[in-house]
Amino acid sequence: MITAYNKEHVGDTLMVIIANDKEVENVVERKGNVARIQTIEGTVVAWNFFHISDYLTIEGTGQISLGEEQVAELNRLVKQAGFEDELVVDLEPKIVVGFVKSCKKHPDSDHLSITQTEVADGEVLQIVCGAPNVKAGQKVVVAKPGAMMPDGLIIWPGVLRGVESFGMICSAKELRLANAPEKKGILELPFDAVVGEAFEVGV
Structure with missing residues (x-):
């Protein structure tokens, strides 16, 4: 799970990248402040969390690390939006x-x-x-x-x-x-x- 944030260039949006989409056509489904990006075959490749500062304090720019409590909050937002998916914590340095x-x-x-x-x-x-x-x-x-x-x-x-x-x-x-x-x-x-x-x- 790759998490990235750049308020200056992208806005107050946390991007969570799950898999390489290999530049194929994707399907975006947005519910409130949460958007799920999938391939046409249904593989989830990314999430966007809009207005993320309303929910989390994000420190840094570019790739950032999220702790267990922060990922739990993202999963709460995912469920609240009506999605059934769950993000997995990844604390390993890359x-x-x-x-x-x-x-x-x-x-x-x-x-x-x-x-x-x-x-x-x-x-x-x-x-x-x-x-x-x-x-x-x-x-x-x-x-x-x-x-x-x-x-x-x-x-x-x-x-x-x-x-x-x-x-x-x-x-x-x-x-x-x-x-x-x-x-x-x-x-x-x-x-x-x-x-x-x-x-x-x-x-």
């Missing part, structure tokens, strides 16, 4: 410190690499990376599936040149860090960075 355990060349590309990258204790993701400086043994920043980047890009599982990829190894520029170099390449972290810890991005 942009984290990772460790590149292995790195090999993509068999069908001269610039892509296939990595096995640890993102938590015992959790390893296969991530295809196009950065020229990626290599085994690095501590890096990983945007896991469900992450929203500072520019609004949402990270979903994908396939690059026939190889599945479950996240993105990030550059300082993609993370909007201060004084990020223009040169292409991932951000390499100090080796004492703790795998699985949330990484604070820029705005």
Whole structure:
């Protein structure tokens, strides 16, 4: 569950993204201050909660984290509006410190690499990376599936040149860090960075 809020550009609306709609045609059903977005087949992909400040105190801009009490309030609004769905709390950080355990060349590309990258204790993701400086043994920043980047890009599982990829190894520029170099390449972290810890991005 991805939650995003940008009052300046979108208005007082909390956007909750459940799944990748893959740019297919969607059906929007609005009841009061709650709108449910579904695919034509009936899969719920997102919710919009309008005038959200009447119900919740939202801190921050862009992707935000909601606690159990806040999600419970959203579920109350969903039921009050007449929908039967229920949102599930997701407290897991999506942009984290990772460790590149292995790195090999993509068999069908001269610039892509296939990595096995640890993102938590015992959790390893296969991530295809196009950065020229990626290599085994690095501590890096990983945007896991469900992450929203500072520019609004949402990270979903994908396939690059026939190889599945479950996240993105990030550059300082993609993370909007201060004084990020223009040169292409991932951000390499100090080796004492703790795998699985949330990484604070820029705005």
